[in-house]
Amino acid sequence: MIDKLSWMTIYPEVVLLIMTCVIALLDLASTSPRRTGTYILTLLTLAIVAVLTGFNASLGKTIYGFGGMVVSDPMGNWLKCFATLALMVTLVYGRPYAGDRGMLQGGELFTMSLLALLGMFVMMSGSNFLLIYLGLELLTLSSYALVALRRDNAVASEAAMKYFVLGAMASGFLLYGLSMMYGATGSLDINEVFKAIASRQVNHQVLVFGLVFIVAGLAFKVGAAPFHMWVPDVYQGAPTAITLMIGAAPELAAFAIIIRLLVEGLLPLAIDWQQMLALLAIASLLVGNLAAIAQTNLKRMLAYSTIAQMGFMLLGLVAGVVNGNTYNAQFAYSAAMFYIITYVLTTLASFGIILLLAREGFESEEITDLAGLNQRSPLYAGVMAIAMFSLAGIPPLVGFYAKLAVLQALIASGQGIYIGLAVFAVVMSLIGAFYYIRVVKVMYFDAPVTASTVSAPRDVRTVLTVNGALILILGILPGGLMTLCANAIVATLAT
Known part of the structure; x- marks a missing residue:
């Protein structure tokens, strides 16, 4: 008999699953070419789920259910809330684009995106190796299907194949690493694994061997170099609406399982995995920033930008444990959490503009396609400029504060090597x-390629404006979100 407490840990997931099934069934009777009913019901579902997860997070309680396999804590619930909101924004931005390209002939876009979100929820709630892996597979399988949604498009099909093959390899890495941990500790439960490793009764070489495979699998999921091979091809080849879907909310889920596995489960091995993450961060910053300079395709440039941004986020996880001491962990991990949330917010705005400029039969993917955007639409040029400046880390935008928080965590460690990493970053x-800045220059100083003005549905225009405003407001007043991240991390570390 499953107790009431266990059901309390997963009721947002239950609501999401039931509504996904209802939407899939109701969509069968839909005759609207734009799937208006399915779209509205999907947004209502996401709004309800966001409220539920936000309410759970605000309670500040940590509850374990189903024999310790599932955990409901502030960090997981806030990340669920933000992932749900990110998917809502993605669907608002992506629906006009998808409708113009025949991607709404069935309701797969909405049902598969909801199933992907369910996978993210399972990842964020997992306190057991198997449960985390099941959530990861639900997310990735849904993502493969979404990338291939334009069946008649050879480029999208090729991107889906690359994503599938490399994703299968990365899942194999992660699963093999987790099986090594199970073999060494005798448990799949994250808390039990922590206790077994902390007892120092386990063969250290076996643990490190498994750890290498786990870190490799996690690096693939966040797109960190040298496991970044899929990112540029999939970002460029996938329909832009799907690119945003796999480049925004899933990053929050990837961050969650990094914290669950490495911090909650394998913290006694921090000296080993921090070195691995430091190397991944250095490689990601080098590869991402240097390769992005050479790109003329905007989506491909943003893909390499993502690799560099993930490198910066990993730096926040590197400085948590110093000389066996966890005094810096709260600041380091909360800085990384703040960074990933604000990165997703900025990514939504930048891809929102690309989706807005894309017309039927025309993909606005080249940097030159933004030429003279300020003359055609000052509002959208301003939102894109805010997003680019934020990603670059220019004050007073939120990207600057996010980078500053990570650098402060590195410097606060007092270690020469971490201070050196901060300088390198x-x-x-x-x-x-x-x-x-090159993108901003093209928008404001190059002659427009077309004289037509940019029009957008009212919901897209409203959400884009709010999106751009949030990037500015959170940069000027970052304290609330930073406190939220710090409290969530403290609650997680306490358990």
């Missing part, structure tokens, strides 16, 4: 500023 950010 600043240098790489200066290099990265070039390709972001």
